[in-house]
Amino acid sequence: MAHRVISAATLTRDLGRWRYDEGDAARRPSRPAYLALAESIRLLIHDGRAPLGVALPSERDLAAALEVSRTTVTSAYTLLREHGYLISRQGSRSTVALPPTVTHDGSKPARSILVSMTAAEQPAIDLTYAAMSAPPEMSDAYSVALQGLPIFLGTHGMDPVGVLALREAIARRYTERGLPTEPDQILVTLGAQHGLRLLLNVLTAPAERVLIDHPSYPNAIEAIRDVGARPVPVPLRPEFPAAAWDLDGIRSAARQTAAGTAYLVPDFHNPTGMVMNAEDRAELAAIARETRMTMIIDESMVDQQLDGAAPPPVAAFARGPEIVTIGSASKAFWGGLRVGWIRAGQALITKLLGTRSTVDLGTPVVDQLATVHLLEHADIIRERRCDQLRSRRAALLAALAEELPDWRVLPGAGGMSLWVQLPAPVSTALAATAPNHGVLLAAGPRFGVQGAFERYVRLPYTHEEPDLRLAVKGIAAAFAALTPHVTEPLSPVTCY
Numbered sequence: 001m002a003h004r005v006i007s008a009a010t011l012t013r014d015l016g017r018w019r020y021d022e023g024d025a026a027r028r029p030s031r032p033a034y035l036a037l038a039e040s041i042r043l044l045i046h047d048g049r050a051p052l053g054v055a056l057p058s059e060r061d062l063a064a065a066l067e068v069s070r071t072t073v074t075s076a077y078t079l080l081r082e083h084g085y086l087i088s089r090q091g092s093r094s095t096v097a098l099p100p101t102v103t104h105d106g107s108k109p110a111r112s113i114l115v116s117m118t119a120a121e122q123p124a125i126d127l128t129y130a131a132m133s134a135p136p137e138m139s140d141a142y143s144v145a146l147q148g149l150p151i152f153l154g155t156h157g158m159d160p161v162g163v164l165a166l167r168e169a170i171a172r173r174y175t176e177r178g179l180p181t182e183p184d185q186i187l188v189t190l191g192a193q194h195g196l197r198l199l200l201n202v203l204t205a206p207a208e209r210v211l212i213d214h215p216s217y218p219n220a221i222e223a224i225r226d227v228g229a230r231p232v233p234v235p236l237r238p239e240f241p242a243a244a245w246d247l248d249g250i251r252s253a254a255r256q257t258a259a260g261t262a263y264l265v266p267d268f269h270n271p272t273g274m275v276m277n278a279e280d281r282a283e284l285a286a287i288a289r290e291t292r293m294t295m296i297i298d299e300s301m302v303d304q305q306l307d308g309a310a311p312p313p314v315a316a317f318a319r320g321p322e323i324v325t326i327g328s329a330s331k332a333f334w335g336g337l338r339v340g341w342i343r344a345g346q347a348l349i350t351k352l353l354g355t356r357s358t359v360d361l362g363t364p365v366v367d368q369l370a371t372v373h374l375l376e377h378a379d380i381i382r383e384r385r386c387d388q389l390r391s392r393r394a395a396l397l398a399a400l401a402e403e404l405p406d407w408r409v410l411p412g413a414g415g416m417s418l419w420v421q422l423p424a425p426v427s428t429a430l431a432a433t434a435p436n437h438g439v440l441l442a443a444g445p446r447f448g449v450q451g452a453f454e455r456y457v458r459l460p461y462t463h464e465e466p467d468l469r470l471a472v473k474g475i476a477a478a479f480a481a482l483t484p485h486v487t488e489p490l491s492p493v494t495c496y
Contacts, residue, residue, distance in 0.1 A: 004232070004256045005093065006050060008057035008065035010249060014049050014237075015040050015066075033068055034075035041076065042085055045096055046425050048214050048452025049235040055093035056086070098451050124435055125471040128442045130270065130416035130460035132388070134334035135381050137374060145369035158361040160353055162188025162341070163368040169375040170327070170341050178312040187349050188363045191340040192300045192328035196263065197223050199324060199342065201355045203261045203294055204229040211253055211262035213245065215419070215447035215456070217270045217298070220263055232257050233449055236272060238410040238419055244274040247283050254291040261294050266314055268301040271447050271458035272419040273412020278311040285317035297325045300340075303332040303382045306390050307413040321345040329371050331416070333381065339363060339371045389416065395465040399472035404479065417460040425454035426482055433481055437474040 018040035019033055044050040056062070059077060063070040077094055080086045084099025152163075161167070167183035174181035189195040204210060206228030212221065214233030224231045234249045245266065253259065266276035266284070276284070288295045297314045315323040321344070328340040342352065374381065393411070396418060400409055408421040422430070431443035444453030459475075461468060 004053070004253060005055040006057060007248075007252065008061040010246070010252075011041075011044075011050070011057055011062060012065040014044055014235075018066075034072045034079065037066075037068075037072060037076040038079040041080060042083075045085055045098065046452070047455055048233065048448045049237075050096050051214065051233045051235065051452070052096050052098060052450040055095045058093065124438050124440050125463060125467050125474070126440045127458075127460055127463075127471060128440050129335075130458070130462055131331065131335040132385060132416070132462045134336070135385065137377055137381055138334055138337075138370075141370040141373040142366065144373045145366045148369050149366060152365050157365055159365075160356050160360075160362045161349075162186065162363060163365060163372075166339075166368045166372050166375075167341075169372050170343075173375060173378070174313065174343060177310075177316075179316045181343060184346055185343055185349070187342045187344070187352055188368060189326075189340040189342060190360065190363055191330055191338045192298060192326045193219055193223065193340075194338075194360075195326040195328075195340050195342045196220060196296065196298070197227075198352050198355055198359070199296055199326070200224060200227045200229065200261070202348070202351050203296075208261070209257040209259035211250060211257075211259045211264075211293075213264050213269065214449070215271055215444070215453055216263070217265065218442075218446045220298070221449060224263065229261075231449055232259055233452070236269070236274065238272045238274055238412070241274060241412070242277065243280070244269075244272070245276055245280055245284070247280060247287065250284070251287045251291065254287065254293050259291075259293060261296065262288075263296045263298065265298045265301070267297075267299050268304050268306075268412060268414035270301060270415060271417050272410065273415035273417065275305075275308070275311065275413045276314075281311060281314045282317045284314060285319075285323055288322035289319065293322070295323050297323060299325055300328040300331050301415045302327065303378070304386065304389060304416055305414045306386055306393065315343065321348060324348065329374065332378065332385075333371075333374050337367060337371065337374075339367050389461065392461040392463070392465055392468060393418070396459060396461040396468045396472070399469045400459075403472050403476040416462050417458050420457050420459055422455050422457060422479075426479075427454045427457050429482055430457065430475070430478055434475060434478040437478040437481070439471050439474040439478065441475070 019036045041050065059070050059073040063073045077086060081088055081094065085097060086094040087097045088094045164183060166188055167186040170186050171181040171183045189198065200223055204227055208229050209232045210224045210229045212224070212231045212233055214235045221231055232253055234246055234253050236244050237246060238244055250262070266281065268275055284295065299313070313325065315325050325343040326340065327343070329337050330340070342349070397409060397411065400407060400420070406423050410419050410421065427444035431441040434441045442458055444456035444458070445451055447453055447458060463471070
């Protein structure tokens with residue numbers, strides 16, 4: 001079977017200034033070019049930018065792209081191979097790997113980010129989730145819902161499509177955002193996660209590939225694997241907010257893997273908070289058409305816009321059924337409100353209904369009626385909650401700058417969390433130590449596949465500001481408690 005290949009141009013772009021300037025005192029002393037190249041490629045592997053199992057470009061192609069001798073690339077590949085970061089077989093390209101000394105298990109789904117139900121020895125600030133408490137309007141929403149319930153009591157109360165009033169309200173919101181939508185294009189679900197699982201059941205088969213942006217939402221990665229499909233990571237570039245999504249990489253990965261489905265989060269991406277611009281959304285829809293791939297666009301975070309102007313929905317650029325959208329009331333209003341939806345063509349909705357009958361028989365009526373009321377007041381609720389998130393984000397950024405100035409923060413344009421780069425690949429060790437200092441963390445590898453993102457951690461800013469400041473103090477104490485050897489920057493690859 002052919003391997004997915006990183007092009008020389010893509011690898012050159014991601015390597016950036018891989019050979020440090022000799023006059024830069026803040027950098028390491030000048031080293032041989034092959035050693036600098038090997039170290040830089042290894043960092044890309046640890047950060048998930050060169051996913052496991054992907055083939056690197058040929059030595060000749062990379063040498064030409066980097067404008068170095070072929071001997072330099074050959075020596076770098078050889079060094080990486082000796083340390084377990086590349087696997088080579090006769091007659092095939094070198095593919096990315098992790099050495100046995102790096103703990104990971106790429107054959108199993110990522111562990112759930114849910115906290116253990118056992119009582120903690122001491123109260124802890126839980127940063128494993130990114131969700132806010134319910135708005136004041138929630139009580140009124142359920143009061144109004146109970147008033148509207150009697151007209152449904154004369155029926156069996158099971159509607160797998162969804163209450164018409166809610167489908168009309170959701171369709172109206174899409175239309176207001178520039179995407180004309182009819183109620184018949186909406187299927188109400190038990191949240192966005194439920195909607196994703198229904199779509200995966202219909203659109204994928206065991207062993208099929210599903211493209212994902214990388215990092216990605218952990219429960220989505222688990223859902224893909226649970227249906228027997230294989231997630232194919234396409235790295236994000238949060239250091240380039242204007243072009244965080246590698247569209248050429250998505251197109252190339254779709255063609256090389258024959259993936260028929262993709263799961264992407266272009267609206268205030270979880271965990272990075274990045275947002276895809278309108279031009280790239282148009283290109284993304286074009287890629288879907290070119291490759292005949294169905295793209296599942298997760299808009300769960302669409303209402304958490306903290307900076308800039310909102311781009312139109314990705315589906316606004318579709319010319320057919322190539323873009324399917326899932327949304328949720330959980331992030332916009334309250335996590336306990338298990339109401340979501342799928343926007344798709346009627347043919348796909350018919351297929352989804354056939355699958356849904358084997359899983360559940362519909363979304364609770366009272367929750368749907370409450371969501372109708374909340375959507376009627378969505379603009380007021382959204383404005384207030386975004387103000388809260390901006391203030392809390394600022395508090396978290398200030399606390400990180402004070403307590404952990406060496407950590408690199410990559411703030412996005414919205415969402416509910418920061419994606420933070422650590423000085424060393426110690427995310428799992430930090431998450432294991434943090435509870436002893438009063439904080440629960442989700443380690444970076446939870447958001448990737450096969451051991452990626454050990455240099456990253458997601459820090460939600462959904463807690464109250466005093467709690468966020470206290471949490472950062474606890475994280476700083478946990479980081480300081482790690483052994484000096486563990487917290488050193490990635491040690492250089494050396495020759496033996």
